[in-house]
Amino acid sequence: MPKILAIDDKKDNLISISALLKALIPDCNVITAQSGIEGLQKAENELPDTILLDIKMPQMDGYEVCNRLKSNEKTLHIPVIMISAIRTESEDLVKGLSSGADAYLAKPIDEYVLVAQVKTALRVKNAEDHLRKQKDQLEQMVQERTKELRCLYNISNLIAKPDLSFEEVLQGIVNYIPSAMPHPDDTYVRITSGDHEFTTDQFCETASKQSSSIVVNGKQKGVLDIFLSQHQSDDICYLKEQNDFIFNIINKVEKVIERIETKEEKKKLEAQLFQSQKMESLGLLAGGIAHDFNNILFAIQGNIQITLYSLSEDSPLRSHLDEAMKALNRASEMVKQILAFSRQSEAVKKPVRVQFIIKEVVRLLNSSIPSTITIHQNIDSDAGPVNADPSQIHQILMNLATNAFHAMENDGGHFELNLDQVEISSDELTIHPDIQPGKYIKLTISDTGQGINPEIVGKIFDPYFTTKAIGKGSGLGLSLVHGIVKNHRGAITVDSQPGKGTVFTILLPVIAETIVDKRKEKTDTLYLGNESILFVDDDESIARMMTRMLKNIGYQVEVRTNPVEALALFKEKPDQFDIVITDMTMPQMTGYSLAEKLREIRHDIPIIICTGYSSLIDEDKSKKMNMFFIMKPITIVDIGKMIRNALD
Numbered sequence: 258m259p260k261i262l263a264i265d266d267k268k269d270n271l272i273s274i275s276a277l278l279k280a281l282i283p284d285c286n287v288i289t290a291q292s293g294i295e296g297l298q299k300a301e302n303e304l305p306d307t308i309l310l311d312i313k314m315p316q317m318d319g320y321e322v323c324n325r326l327k328s329n330e331k332t333l334h335i336p337v338i339m340i341s342a343i344r345t346e347s348e349d350l351v352k353g354l355s356s357g358a359d360a361y362l363a364k365p366i367d368e369y370v371l372v373a374q375v376k377t378a379l380r381v382k383n384a385e386d387h388l389r390k391q392k393d394q395l396e397q398m399v400q401e402r403t404k405e406l407r408c409l410y411n412i413s414n415l416i417a418k419p420d421l422s423f424e425e426v427l428q429g430i431v432n433y434i435p436s437a438m439p440h441p442d443d444t445y446v447r448i449t450s451g452d453h454e455f456t457t458d459q460f461c462e463t464a465s466k467q468s469s470s471i472v473v474n475g476k477q478k479g480v481l482d483i484f485l486s487q488h489q490s491d492d493i494c495y496l497k498e499q500n501d502f503i504f505n506i507i508n509k510v511e512k513v514i515e516r517i518e519t520k521e522e523k524k525k526l527e528a529q530l531f532q533s534q535k536m537e538s539l540g541l542l543a544g545g546i547a548h549d550f551n552n553i554l555f556a557i558q559g560n561i562q563i564t565l566y567s568l569s570e571d572s573p574l575r576s577h578l579d580e581a582m583k584a585l586n587r588a589s590e591m592v593k594q595i596l597a598f599s600r601q602s603e604a605v606k607k608p609v610r611v612q613f614i615i616k617e618v619v620r621l622l623n624s625s626i627p628s629t630i631t632i633h634q635n636i637d638s639d640a641g642p643v644n645a646d647p648s649q650i651h652q653i654l655m656n657l658a659t660n661a662f663h664a665m666e667n668d669g670g671h672f673e674l675n676l677d678q679v680e681i682s683s684d685e686l687t688i689h690p691d692i693q694p695g696k697y698i699k700l701t702i703s704d705t706g707q708g709i710n711p712e713i714v715g716k717i718f719d720p721y722f723t724t725k726a727i728g729k730g731s732g733l734g735l736s737l738v739h740g741i742v743k744n745h746r747g748a749i750t751v752d753s754q755p756g757k758g759t760v761f762t763i764l765l766p767v768i769a770e771t772i773v774d775k776r777k778e779k780t781d782t783l784y785l786g787n788e789s790i791l792f793v794d795d796d797e798s799i800a801r802m803m804t805r806m807l808k809n810i811g812y813q814v815e816v817r818t819n820p821v822e823a824l825a826l827f828k829e830k831p832d833q834f835d836i837v838i839t840d841m842t843m844p845q846m847t848g849y850s851l852a853e854k855l856r857e858i859r860h861d862i863p864i865i866i867c868t869g870y871s872s873l874i875d876e877d878k879s880k881k882m883n884m885f886f887i888m889k890p891i892t893i894v895d896i897g898k899m900i901r902n903a904l905d
């Protein structure tokens with residue numbers, strides 16, 4: 258409803274104008290004032306849409322009233338129509354318009370002209386009000402966008418600083434966001450990402466909030482929450498409308514998290530590469546040690562065997578030499594276990610009884626753990642076989658045992674290995690959702706060490722997660738254990754109490770096939786012969802020992818400690834030898850290369866390759882090359898049997 262203020266010192270004129278306006282503009286509201294002062298007060302208080310102003314009034318004429326109206330910010334934009342009692346000269350018209358009047362009418366006034374002029378003034382006032390409102394909104398929008406752009410600019414500069422940590426960047430973003438809000442002091446911001454939480458100072462949650470998910474590569478990585486004070490009802494609508502600004506903030510936070518994850522992933526890959534190189538070096542080192550150690554064992558063992566076979570059955574020296582042989586056999590088994598521990602070959606699964614592996618591991622542990630730690634084992638000998646890679650089962654046991662010993666190294670304690678067979682029902686799958694009902698072997702490894710903090714139990718199987726001091730662990734052990742168990746279609750759980758110890762439980766499915774134990778009882782029967790042998794080994798002590806050993810079982814032996822010399826001898830007398838026995842790792846030429854060159858001279862010559870350790874040859878490779886393969890240290894019985902197999 259348009260509001261019209263009529264100012265005239267004569268009451269009759271006001272009544273007439275009011276009646277006329279209400280008759281011709283029915284929806285208008287006419288306000289009257291009988292003096293200039295009263296008119297100014299009502300104009301400021303009522304803010305009418307148009308003012309009809311008489312010029313000739315006592316105390317303050319219409320020109321003065323108009324001047325004051327146009328000087329007041331509140332009434333500046335109200336259209337004023339001046340009304341004169343007599344027809345005036347043009348200078349009066351100019352004076353009226355100069356004082357700020359928008360129109361000038363002289364009495365007697367044509368009522369239709371007056372109404373038309375009032376309607377025009379109302380239209381102008383509405384149009385000007387609308388334009389001013391749009392201008393104000395545009396200015397407010399520019400101010401808001403300027404604050405948002407300044408905020409985004411500051412955040413971009415913050416993100417670009419290479420020396421800031423992930424935490425410092427996200428905290429900085431949180432601190433900048435309120436500066437873009439209408440009431441920064443009453444705006445509270447929180448970013449949560451993983452275990453991290455970043456908030457503004459004096460943070461508090463309110464019912465008025467805007468939440469946005471932080472998503473990186475399709476995975477939710479956190480949440481941005483903006484809270485407003487309860488009294489900011491108008492700002493709630495503003496916040497909901499700022500989708501572009503919130504989107505830009507979220508986009509920047511996501512880039513920060515993605516950059517950090519990429520950086521961390523790069524570190525992980527570098528660590529994995531370093532660990533892979535370290536394990537490769539460890540494997541090479543273990544292989545070199547095994548080769549040299551096996552050569553030493555071989556020389557000792559061979560000489561003991563030669564001595565044993567030269568003694569009478571009732572010789573008092575026999576019992577001492579038998580004990581020495583037992584010690585040598587244990588040393589040989591230890592070398593095999595070291596190689597199994599460092600091996601990085603692909604898993605080759607076969608039916609295996611874990612009982613035997615546990616016994617081997619315990620035997621190895623007994624020689625390496627401090628006396629303050631006791632080992633107890635409770636093994637069910639009837640527990641069924643599993644389809645597994647023996648070296649990986651060995652690795653599981655060694656990794657868990659190593660962790661247990663580290664947990665007890667200061668105060669000592671008790672380490673226990675239990676193995677039995679269990680039946681897992683469908684009701685128990687809630688505990689083990691990744692396996693199927695059926696028969697399993699249950700392997701329990703427990704210690705009485707310091708235990709694991711409940712806050713980190715869920716992370717212990719993560720790659721590179723470790724609480725150990727530098728040099729005590731890489732963080733890969735339990736991750737590898739978890740991966741091996743899963744690869745064997747099994748399950749692993751952990752139960753730990755700080756100060757009381759830790760229990761790892763592993764379930765592996767039992768297979769129906771029975772294992773045929775191909776290991777035959779060793780016999781003292783010697784395999785004799787009288788053929789001619791070319792023996793090649795760069796270790797002179799082994800060469801001398803093998804000469805005596807082979808001659809003791811009837812063979813004629815020609816020895817060379819240099820493969821080049823051996824090849825020259827064979828070229829000269831290719832038909833003199835019935836079989837060649839060569840070491841694998843030698844200077845100038847490997848046993849494999851020597852074998853190839855010998856076969857070029859005489860394709861049917863039987864060849865036995867023996868080695869303490871080599872990644873270049875194994876039983877499968879030697880079979881493909883139609884050669885025989887034997888690992889050092891070698892017994893007189895084993896070498897005699899293999900020679901007969903090769904020749905016969």
